[in-house]
Amino acid sequence: MQVSATQPMPEKEHEFKAGRPRSEESRRAILDATRRLLTHMSVNKVSIEAIAKKAGVGKTTIYRWWPNKQSVVMEAVFTQPGFQNFMPQADNAFEGIKGQIEKLVRQLTGKNGRIVAEIIGECQGDVEILKALVKNFFQDRYNSLAYYIQKGKQDGTFDTGVDVEVAIDVILGPVIFRLMSGQNLDEAFSRNLTNMVRGAMGAKHTA
Amino acid sequence: MQVSATQPMPEKEHEFKAGRPRSEESRRAILDATRRLLTHMSVNKVSIEAIAKKAGVGKTTIYRWWPNKQSVVMEAVFTQPGFQNFMPQADNAFEGIKGQIEKLVRQLTGKNGRIVAEIIGECQGDVEILKALVKNFFQDRYNSLAYYIQKGKQDGTFDTGVDVEVAIDVILGPVIFRLMSGQNLDEAFSRNLTNMVRGAMGAKHTA
Amino acid sequence: MQVSATQPMPEKEHEFKAGRPRSEESRRAILDATRRLLTHMSVNKVSIEAIAKKAGVGKTTIYRWWPNKQSVVMEAVFTQPGFQNFMPQADNAFEGIKGQIEKLVRQLTGKNGRIVAEIIGECQGDVEILKALVKNFFQDRYNSLAYYIQKGKQDGTFDTGVDVEVAIDVILGPVIFRLMSGQNLDEAFSRNLTNMVRGAMGAKHTA
Amino acid sequence: MQVSATQPMPEKEHEFKAGRPRSEESRRAILDATRRLLTHMSVNKVSIEAIAKKAGVGKTTIYRWWPNKQSVVMEAVFTQPGFQNFMPQADNAFEGIKGQIEKLVRQLTGKNGRIVAEIIGECQGDVEILKALVKNFFQDRYNSLAYYIQKGKQDGTFDTGVDVEVAIDVILGPVIFRLMSGQNLDEAFSRNLTNMVRGAMGAKHTA
DNA sequence: AGGTAACCGAGACGGTACGTCACGTCTTTAC
DNA sequence: GTAAAGACGTGACGTACCGTCTCGGTTACCT
Structure with missing residues (x-):
């Protein structure tokens, strides 16, 4: 599940991408940090700055991949196991x-x-x-x-x-x-x- | 309708109140300013500072009577004519x-x-x-x-x-x-x- | 010793003064409060508001008799016993x-x-x-x-x-x-x- | 002359400094603004806020480099040409x-x-x-x-x-x-x- | 005895500035 | 090109005091 406010779909089979690739490690660190912060405080109180610090990541890295705090939080929360809603299986x-x-x-x-x-x-x-x-x-x-x-x-x-x-x-x-x-x-x-x-x-x- | 987060009910027939009394004019100016700001921008974007400025009032005056922005906005919006909900009249x-x-x-x-x-x-x-x-x-x-x-x-x-x-x-x-x-x-x-x-x-x- | 920044000299033997006379009690309370506050904090940190509160006096009462904080402090400090400087006695x-x-x-x-x-x-x-x-x-x-x-x-x-x-x-x-x-x-x-x-x-x- | 209340001496030959470097332009703008304000008003009346505004700089930038108003003013005044005191040259x-x-x-x-x-x-x-x-x-x-x-x-x-x-x-x-x-x-x-x-x-x- | 006038406490008022926080951007070096 | 670090201009926060302004209530002297 790709949670984002804007990007429609960056689907491309094998596009050449110059430069350093996106760090999957950072991405995970950001979402983890967000989740951990949310156990201590309200969404309101969680700041991009705090997430970046806790994740050991530059603020820019967050802004590069998510347009705003809400998107980060949504991805952090809604991609957790147990939050997916798979398609119907019931007959009745x-x-x-x-x-x-x-x-x-x-x-x-x-x-x-x-x-x-x-x-x-x-x-x-x-x-x-x-x-x-x-x-x-x-x-x-x-x-x-x-x-x-x-x-x-x-x-x-x-x-x-x-x-x-x-x-x-x-x-x-x-x-x-x-x-x-x-x-x-x-x-x-x-x-x-x-x-x-x-x-x-x-x-x-x-x- | 008295909109507020806290006060239970200071009921007293003729309580003595020392000091300069609360300015009804300021109160109205604050609520008016809030309503006018809300037509231009989201609740989120409205700041106590902006309300105070637009109302020609000190920030302290707002904080003296309302504990937070939400309370001001609630009073401004919910006391408008048309927002009251009077008790039932219908028989059915x-x-x-x-x-x-x-x-x-x-x-x-x-x-x-x-x-x-x-x-x-x-x-x-x-x-x-x-x-x-x-x-x-x-x-x-x-x-x-x-x-x-x-x-x-x-x-x-x-x-x-x-x-x-x-x-x-x-x-x-x-x-x-x-x-x-x-x-x-x-x-x-x-x-x-x-x-x-x-x-x-x-x-x-x-x- | 009358410590003040402005008044030149309201000396008059038996001038008529209508209205309630100045409260000597308040005056003393103000100077005492000032002295007590000065033992805890710097002149800078002492506020008229704090003096008034500690003295159990309205701010107006202070402003009525002293033009500014410095004057109050000066009077409080310089009229203390031991701060006077009497005229010369030494022969040499x-x-x-x-x-x-x-x-x-x-x-x-x-x-x-x-x-x-x-x-x-x-x-x-x-x-x-x-x-x-x-x-x-x-x-x-x-x-x-x-x-x-x-x-x-x-x-x-x-x-x-x-x-x-x-x-x-x-x-x-x-x-x-x-x-x-x-x-x-x-x-x-x-x-x-x-x-x-x-x-x-x-x-x-x-x- | 480095005017400051605290730093002892960050001496290091070629220390690595991550992040955007301090803006020399802002530093100068702050000190200039301070000096210009001091020609119009007393040190007392000069506020960090006014300095920041006049210098076209965020308040935080001032607080990042000086611990208080006095330090800013001291640096602004004492580093002016003519305020240095070079070591003795006189023989007598x-x-x-x-x-x-x-x-x-x-x-x-x-x-x-x-x-x-x-x-x-x-x-x-x-x-x-x-x-x-x-x-x-x-x-x-x-x-x-x-x-x-x-x-x-x-x-x-x-x-x-x-x-x-x-x-x-x-x-x-x-x-x-x-x-x-x-x-x-x-x-x-x-x-x-x-x-x-x-x-x-x-x-x-x-x- | 009543009137008048200045006093008093309390505390609300419009302001200014504080020092802090977070924003979203920019600028550096390193990978 | 992406990354961490962190400085930047901006703007709002909630608080502290400023000096002024109303209040109700209190002395005192002067008619």
Whole structure:
């Protein structure tokens, strides 16, 4: 996963690159340092300067590869194991959605949740960065959910009148809202939400 | 509406207050300046220094009455006419909720929505400030919705198994999530969401 | 001793003064507070605000009676017992000068010396304040020395070619210079200086 | 002349220095701006902020290289041409001292004198800064005078009982005292003082 | 006895400057 | 050409005091 606000895609098979190549070691050091700093302080308080110092890296090296702090933090957080959202495996539409909710709630429980809330917060001030956030974090969840909702509408599990976009908002929204209003995310919430989503989609109450 | 992070309630009929009294003029100038700055730039970019300068006021005067920038901005934005959320008038539980959604979506459409999104974002970095946000913005909406949901559960409009807290998340969450993921808030969304909420509450589909 | 930078002389036998009279209690509290603060910190660090607070007095009360911090400090320090310089008693011109040197060195030994050095320093930035300093501290010493020098010139103890002003500089200068260059003022210095002054005045070396 | 409060001596032949080197241009701009400001206002009124602004330089750049305002001002003033005090050339001990007095009085006549008085004043509040003042301004004069006095004591020009330290105080003290008590420094004073110093040193009156 | 006027404490006010922090850029040497 | 180091101009931070200004309340003398 290449997390970045700008570069579309530097794909090229075997391009000649003069000069010293990018240091993979530095890249890792930067992301590691960022993650370590985030355990001690809020995204807000983490500075590029602190990351550079902790990583034993020049500030320029960070600015060369990431356009801003938010991008660094996003890459550091969202590429951690456990934060990926692989494509659907469930056969049953509703089970798929249920799984998505459970997984998301699990991912956002505890310290990680707070960090993600702060990241979402930090991205509000700039449209480009907000787009990058959507691309790097929400898009995958969005796609998975869209897949299941479409599937459910086709196989009669869900009401055909359901608007996919709004349905996704009804699923992701409550989780993110809980997170950002400082409330607990736990398994009970996950279960309750799942039930309400079922009703919202016009699903037969069979569970 | 007194927007502030801390003061609980200095209720006293005729308390003696030594010293020069607080300048109502300065207070207004500060909030006005803040509002005017917010039309030009993001919350992030607005500085206490800029507010003070634009208001023709010493920085100390701001710090004397507000603990941080977020509090100033919250008071400036949330006390504007049109941002209050008065207590329920609707007789019908569902109509009440529908009204709440419509009003909220209307309030968050356009520039105001962006500003609120940024405020919510700015509040993520500090628990105390986050609490102040909840108190100053979400609490009223929360209470209104809780009232209607309770009412609906009692009069049989809604499923009695509905968890009030989660139900509120399902109503407010999608709106806030839309806002903070950079999507449009419009009347169509409002209508669609209302329908899904009806289903989520286990309401009889009579509309 | 009325220490002040400005007032020339409001002497009037029984002038009518309407209104509440000046509070002697506050005046004393201010000077006491100043003295106490000066034992803990440099003149520089002492603020009118701190004096007012420590004295339990409004800032206005200080500004009503003293034009600036330096004046307060001068009055606080120079009116202390032991800082007065009474007029000459010695019969012998040289003995008089010797006594003046000894007294001055004694007064400026230890903490008091440091404070006086700081006062002199603080007065350099403003001509009016500097004049007040001269009037409040140096004038008396100056006059005493001038008296003895004149006397010595008349009775043949000192060379008649001696310029009184410069002679005074030769007497006071070394003491003040020692003080302000951070060196020790002690009895040995006092004795050495006295001897050199004798030579400088063209006195017969009889001691 | 390297004016500074602290650094002992970073002597190294060809030390490797990573990073962007110190900007000589900024250094000069800072000292120039300081000098220009000092022609308009007292040392007291000159602020680091004003220097930075006038020099077109960040405040940090000043704080990086000087520990406080006094150090900047000292370097700005004392490194000016005409303020250096080169080592003795005179063969005759008394002529040497006479020359030192004349030069010092010349240096401290007019605006420069006022500025130096203010610098000495500003340095009284802090021992470290006072030491720096002594090192940067007084030490050279001190050494020159000590050389001549020693010489004079050896060749019989001066009384052998003269204490070198006190003798220096008797020479420098009157000048500095005149300066700081707001009196004139002129050629007549210089001549008068020289004569008295001669007597003080126990020299034969041959002039 | 009441009026009037200057005093007093408290503390808010518009300011200026402080010294620090982080920003994003630039300039050097080394790899 | 990329890297670490670190200096640079910029701008905001939150704090400390400045000297002034309102407040309510307090003496005192003079009618």
